[in-house]
Amino acid sequence: MTALYEITNLSKRFTVGSRFSRQGKRVVQAVDGVSLSIQPGETLGLVGESGCGKSTLGRCLSRLYEISDGKLVFDGTDISTLSTAQMRPLRRKMQMVFQDPYASLNPRRRVFDLIAEPLRIHLSLPDAEVKSRVAGLLEQVGLLPDHAQRYPHEFSGGQRQRIGIARAIALEPKLVILDEPVSALDVSVQAQIVNLLADLQERLKLTYVFVAHDLSVVRQVSTRIAVMYLGSIVEIGDADSIFDRPSHPYTQALISAVPKPVNSEGRKRIILTGDVPSPINPPSGCRFHPRCPVAQDKCRVDRPTLTVANGRTAACHFPII
Amino acid sequence: MIFAIMQRLSQMLFVMFGISLLVFLIFFGTPGVDPAARIAGRNASPEVLAAVRKSFGFDQPFYVQYLTMMKKIFVTGDLTSFVNRGWKVVPAVLDTVPVTLSLVIGAAILWVVFSLIIGVTAAAYRDRWPDKLLMILGLIGVSMPVYWLGEVMNLITQSRFHDSWLFSWVPPLGYKNFSDDPKGWFLTLVIPWITLSILYIGLYGRVLRASITEALQEDYIRTARAKGLSETRILLRHALRTSLIAFVTLFGLDFGALVGGSALLTEVVFGLQGVGKLTFDALQNLDLPVIMTTVLYASFFVVLANAVVDVIYILLDPRVRTS
Amino acid sequence: MILEVTNLRVSFRSERGLVRVLDGVSFTVDEGEVLGIVGESGSGKTMTVLAVMGLITDPNAVIEGSIKFRGRELVGMKPREMRQLRGKDIAMIFQDPMTALTPVYTIGWQIAEQILTHQKVSKAQAWQRAIDLLAEVGIPKPEEAVHRYPHQLSGGMRQRAVIAMALTCNPALLVADEPTTALDVTVQAQILDLLRKLQATHGSAIIFITHDLGVMAELADRIMVMYAGRVVERATRDALFADPKHPYTLALLNSIPPLEGERPHRLQTIAGAPPSLMNLPKGCAFGPRCSRKFAACEDRPTLTSPPHETACFLIGAK
Numbered sequence A: 001m002t003a004l005y006e007i008t009n010l011s012k013r014f015t016v017g018s019r020f021s022r023q024g025k026r027v028v029q030a031v032d033g034v035s036l037s038i039q040p041g042e043t044l045g046l047v048g049e050s051g052c053g054k055s056t057l058g059r060c061l062s063r064l065y066e067i068s069d070g071k072l073v074f075d076g077t078d079i080s081t082l083s084t085a086q087m088r089p090l091r092r093k094m095q096m097v098f099q100d101p102y103a104s105l106n107p108r109r110r111v112f113d114l115i116a117e118p119l120r121i122h123l124s125l126p127d128a129e130v131k132s133r134v135a136g137l138l139e140q141v142g143l144l145p146d147h148a149q150r151y152p153h154e155f156s157g158g159q160r161q162r163i164g165i166a167r168a169i170a171l172e173p174k175l176v177i178l179d180e181p182v183s184a185l186d187v188s189v190q191a192q193i194v195n196l197l198a199d200l201q202e203r204l205k206l207t208y209v210f211v212a213h214d215l216s217v218v219r220q221v222s223t224r225i226a227v228m229y230l231g232s233i234v235e236i237g238d239a240d241s242i243f244d245r246p247s248h249p250y251t252q253a254l255i256s257a258v259p260k261p262v263n264s265e266g267r268k269r270i271i272l273t274g275d276v277p278s279p280i281n282p283p284s285g286c287r288f289h290p291r292c293p294v295a296q297d298k299c300r301v302d303r304p305t306l307t308v309a310n311g312r313t314a315a316c317h318f319p320i321i
Numbered sequence B: 001m002i003f004a005i006m007q008r009l010s011q012m013l014f015v016m017f018g019i020s021l022l023v024f025l026i027f028f029g030t031p032g033v034d035p036a037a038r039i040a041g042r043n044a045s046p047e048v049l050a051a052v053r054k055s056f057g058f059d060q061p062f063y064v065q066y067l068t069m070m071k072k073i074f075v076t077g078d079l080t081s082f083v084n085r086g087w088k089v090v091p092a093v094l095d096t097v098p099v100t101l102s103l104v105i106g107a108a109i110l111w112v113v114f115s116l117i118i119g120v121t122a123a124a125y126r127d128r129w130p131d132k133l134l135m136i137l138g139l140i141g142v143s144m145p146v147y148w149l150g151e152v153m154n155l156i157t158q159s160r161f162h163d164s165w166l167f168s169w170v171p172p173l174g175y176k177n178f179s180d181d182p183k184g185w186f187l188t189l190v191i192p193w194i195t196l197s198i199l200y201i202g203l204y205g206r207v208l209r210a211s212i213t214e215a216l217q218e219d220y221i222r223t224a225r226a227k228g229l230s231e232t233r234i235l236l237r238h239a240l241r242t243s244l245i246a247f248v249t250l251f252g253l254d255f256g257a258l259v260g261g262s263a264l265l266t267e268v269v270f271g272l273q274g275v276g277k278l279t280f281d282a283l284q285n286l287d288l289p290v291i292m293t294t295v296l297y298a299s300f301f302v303v304l305a306n307a308v309v310d311v312i313y314i315l316l317d318p319r320v321r322t323s
Numbered sequence C: 001m002i003l004e005v006t007n008l009r010v011s012f013r014s015e016r017g018l019v020r021v022l023d024g025v026s027f028t029v030d031e032g033e034v035l036g037i038v039g040e041s042g043s044g045k046t047m048t049v050l051a052v053m054g055l056i057t058d059p060n061a062v063i064e065g066s067i068k069f070r071g072r073e074l075v076g077m078k079p080r081e082m083r084q085l086r087g088k089d090i091a092m093i094f095q096d097p098m099t100a101l102t103p104v105y106t107i108g109w110q111i112a113e114q115i116l117t118h119q120k121v122s123k124a125q126a127w128q129r130a131i132d133l134l135a136e137v138g139i140p141k142p143e144e145a146v147h148r149y150p151h152q153l154s155g156g157m158r159q160r161a162v163i164a165m166a167l168t169c170n171p172a173l174l175v176a177d178e179p180t181t182a183l184d185v186t187v188q189a190q191i192l193d194l195l196r197k198l199q200a201t202h203g204s205a206i207i208f209i210t211h212d213l214g215v216m217a218e219l220a221d222r223i224m225v226m227y228a229g230r231v232v233e234r235a236t237r238d239a240l241f242a243d244p245k246h247p248y249t250l251a252l253l254n255s256i257p258p259l260e261g262e263r264p265h266r267l268q269t270i271a272g273a274p275p276s277l278m279n280l281p282k283g284c285a286f287g288p289r290c291s292r293k294f295a296a297c298e299d300r301p302t303l304t305s306p307p308h309e310t311a312c313f314l315i316g317a318k
């Protein structure tokens, strides 16, 4: 099976501060040498703690950000260096949904226009056709036809997220990158959106990149999961094995840290010390070693790369499995 | 720190250079302001005009004229007026500085003290009658034109009620040197101080009330309440303290502008020979050397005030310090 | 019993009439116990504890009912007396550690300020106590940390500082409003661990608010579920998780994707969205979203009697 999206050694650096500020220019290595391949029809979950570069990776994938390094081959086309104008035809095949749908929906436009906009820009359809398509999209995401004439602020968070999704699937894309699509929602509404996304995926044969920090949601939606720490992927694998038998100590600690409503027996909680370090001054060697419960001398100097061992892919000198 | 100062200095030089060049270009670019014709007088003969051109250097290339003028301001200090021949401009401008400084510093003290009182009181009683009353007074203060207010003040204190016990102490208009006559200096300036500060008291009082009220909505105020602090302490040590950051910025900009000559109307009404009055007169008869000197002086003060604000900012807001 | 809240109602006067945010909330907190409050956004969790703290400052708020702390009535108490309780006997930890501290003062200053407000000690003593407290909540190098400004600390460290501040006077009741919601999972685990330890050493009773049932399971002795400003269910933690009785609690538990075992093909959902407080249904507030609604639900259910209290007509009907 050929990959829908092949990402090789992707890096993204931001420069913060100026030469004139006290600390001078500093470089934030937000994404640091990520290689991935995304298969058609799968959902790749991207988890990690705040600031580990999930959103930045998502935005690089959709080329909302210029990438600093690496190669992106989407659907057979090398898009690493395409200009915004050259990207435009490809945008149809690759859409993005954001965490706060309200901030990404123009508050002064009606829902109809918001959803019709991509149809008009990319397909230049006649008005009647646009109308019927918008009605169809609203129905697909579980909104009522008369919602089309309302403004975003008249909707609840969950409904706004539905509008954002309708907009993203309007052009029947191949890939949808979802950046924390349910993080701002209450659990009861979150479940509705998760189900909706699953239905749409089945119906429209979509491929998802699903960014979230809520591990239970990621487990529910993902086929495969990539765990990120300080800009790099530390472990990647199919959802069940990541959760049932994590290989990287960070993955293990992350999963054990999630409080569970139902008490599970024999579960030992691993409490990491310290905070997530800053990507401005990352630790030497393995980025995780200062917090790692099993770190050894080698980890302080030698940076592990993603390697396959025992059928598991992790970046660790001393994987658990 | 040294680096920051150097940066400020170069910024100042850059601003002053830009502004002086702009003033110069505008002056010579404006039709009908041929300085030679003004200097030579109304019915001067072409020979006289030519002589004037030569002696003032107007026949020289543009950049030479500019450089000569800059040299005369900064190096030799012997720039003379185009209008009153022989009148040395630089000492004249320097003479006006104490007048303007006296006026502006006094007014600034008044307006800071009173606007703090008003802003804090209004915020403490927000949405109740003391707040509403103070804010209406503030609005009145903001909307009274300084020139008109000054004239009214003069009318009351100089003529109408001058002989009443209330205003008999008010000396005639004009400025007295502090070193010659401290009491006279003070008395002549009291009314101008009040006049100039009223606008700013109104403005700053309102701004301060708004920013304190905004600060009072912040989460950390709720924390302060949860700690069991008294309302007064919350208001002064937490809400006011964080609001001062905006207040100081505004103050620095206004103060710099006023010292730079924006107190013009007040100076004119009260017959104070300050920088503003000097600029005003120079603009009336398009006296480029005076305009140039005062403009440079003003930009110096505005940039200086900005630099001082930045320093105070760093003292007031630890977030600026480390990021 | 340290706190007894009876029939608490909080309403706000607005142009469109009275908005009732809390409608007859009653509960008690025993000495040294952890009472958890769960519920979705807007269900009134924060408002409940703000009422207890006397921190509802909106002039349009109307507070009715009774809140008794160690037998003293707090509703209508003079602000001056309330202030002496607040921060001393009842302390609070807030949700967002990023904004909960005044940005222009060091954390040491802010902790010392609280000590000096309630205790007759010298500045030096207060400062020393601040250092001790920071050490106790696990901030590394507390002698240096006292001189730090909030923005110089990470989210987790700030929340520790806030907790240290709340503990200054050994409060009998600690109110924690979603103290870990803004934090990362691994940091959340640290803070929950810390709270558990502190609770053991200080013995304060805790009211712990969260919308995360997992977090609740970690910490609470008893759990109270709120919906639209009302209490719908209350039981011990084990009873609630083992046998949730109210359809809302049940649906809430089921809508969380499981972390272990078989992944369900679809998640269970609750139809619709939480009601607007402006026009609550006449009967059971959850009625319109409830899959097991029946005729009786047109009336308003009351809580059954302890130990497992539920406000649902299904309980009596069975």
Ligand SMILES: Nc1ncnc2c1ncn2[C@@H]1O[C@H](COP(=O)(O)OP(=O)(O)OP(=O)(O)O)[C@@H](O)[C@H]1O
Pocket: A014, A015, A016, A028, A029, A030, A048, A049, A050, A051, A052, A053, A054, A055, A056, A057, A213, A279
């Ligand atoms: N535009 C930017 N300029 C400078 N630094 C940035 C920028 N965007 C992100 N960063 C930095 O890059 C790192 C990764 O940020 P990113 O937003 O991708 O994290 P994230 O994993 O999505 O976190 P969260 O869970 O909080 O959304 C962070 O340290 C962030 O501060």
Ligand SMILES: Nc1ncnc2c1ncn2[C@@H]1O[C@H](COP(=O)(O)OP(=O)(O)OP(=O)(O)O)[C@@H](O)[C@H]1O
Pocket: C012, C019, C021, C039, C040, C041, C042, C043, C044, C045, C046, C047, C048, C058, C211, C277
């Ligand atoms: N000043 C006010 N005037 C009117 N309504 C208010 C006011 N303050 C809060 N509310 C309403 O009170 C309700 C309960 O709010 P509360 O903050 O207690 O919810 P919560 O359960 O803590 O939610 P969250 O999980 O989002 O923190 C909300 O619907 C809110 O809109």
Ligand SMILES: [Mg+2]
Pocket: A054, A055, A056, A180
């Ligand atoms: Mg993000």
Ligand SMILES: [Mg+2]
Pocket: C045, C046, C047, C177
């Ligand atoms: Mg809340």
